[in-house]
Amino acid sequence: MDGRATVRTLVHDAPTVTDTPPASPRNRAALHTAAAERLAAEGAWEQAYGHLHAALRLLHGDEPLPDAHDELDRLRREHAEAREQSRRDSLTASYNRRYLDERLAALLADIDGTPFRTTGLCLALVDIDHFKLVNDTHGHLFGDRVLQRMVTELDAALPEGGFCARYGGEEFALVLPGRDLAQAVEISEQARDRIARHDWSDLHPDLRVTVSIGVAHAAGRIAEVERLIGEADMLLYTAKEAGRNAVAYRTARGGRVRLAGPAGARRSIPQPVRTTG
Known part of the structure; x- marks a missing residue:
């Protein structure tokens, strides 16, 4: 040749x-x-x-x-x-939206396989409450520091196999494979409480930060990532409508929306209709 x-x-x-x-x-x-x-x-x-x-x-x-x-x-x-x-997201060093979509698609495609065919997987969407006010009051560079600190707190107690990704803006996603709904709600509620209790005073003496979280569960084969994200997103905004600083989830029986932890005692909890598309 x-x-x-x-x-x-x-x-x-x-x-x-x-x-x-x-x-x-x-x-x-x-x-x-x-x-x-x-x-x-x-x-x-x-x-x-x-x-x-x-x-x-x-x-x-x-x-x-x-x-x-x-x-x-x-x-x-x-x-x-x-x-x-x-x-990776260039600002926070958490995983980015592209990785989130790719990894979710791979996990959902293998949801009937080992190791989580019996538990499924959960997705929690996290949004910083009143983040626009933080930016308007302290400036966007200060807001960037809050986002970076937020990732540290969200990563602090993730279980093995779980990861945090920046979904967009001030929203983050926690992916929890091999965790059933009750476990994911507990992990999310602990994260919410940890952030609410965190001492933010080293960034500013008057700063207090809370988050709202929606937790969706996937059990059995699901064709599209968008369905799982859509459910978590709807529950996230339900948590906000219910007063913020709360974790919203849908019960396995009856499909009613509940709030985890102390927020569960709130009188008004919206009941959005689950989409079937």
């Missing part, structure tokens, strides 16, 4: 190669390096190694070659770092 055919065969999804071979070994090496980076991004490490070795041979000729394994390790590290950064 001649050099031109080799480049055309080895370069995975590379730009179209013309009938004229690349003008120099350096150009051919660049094609191999680009192919190695793409293959590394896909986790095809052995193929990536082959392209790196070919690139090094083209660049160094008969001279002793640098260790291609070192280059491959560098690609692995850079790929892992880039992938992790792409999953």
Whole structure:
């Protein structure tokens, strides 16, 4: 096989190669390096190694070659770092909406499998009460510090397998796989209480922060992530309509909306109609 055919065969999804071979070994090496980076991004490490070795041979000729394994390790590290950064919210360092949607879809697709086929999974949507007032009073940079502190508090007691993601603005999502509704409500109520009791005075002497939370439960196969998010979102706004600083959930029997903890004694708890779409 001649050099031109080799480049055309080895370069995975590379730009179209013309009938004229690349003008120099350096150009051919660049094609191999680009192919190695793409293959590394896909986790095809052995193929990536082959392209790196070919690139090094083209660049160094008969001279002793640098260790291609070192280059491959560098690609692995850079790929892992880039992938992790792409999953994170730049302000709070919590997971972002893209990761939330992807991970929820994967969890729901496997909801009938081990380890949570009997418990399902729960999603809690958390919204900071009166956050606009915080921004209007203290400024957006101050509000950013509140959001960062909020993530610390939400992460503080997550169970194994659970994670926090920034849903948007001042809203966050707690994903709790392998937890039934009662467990998720308890975790959410503890988070609400912890935030309400937190000493925010180091940010400002008069600052007090509370959150409202809606907890939705998925048991059995669900076709769309949107249905679970929609239910949690509706319960979140029910908690707000019921006076804020509360955790709202829907009972398994009867489907009535309740508030967890002390908020459960409130007289007026709205009963939104569950959507069936």
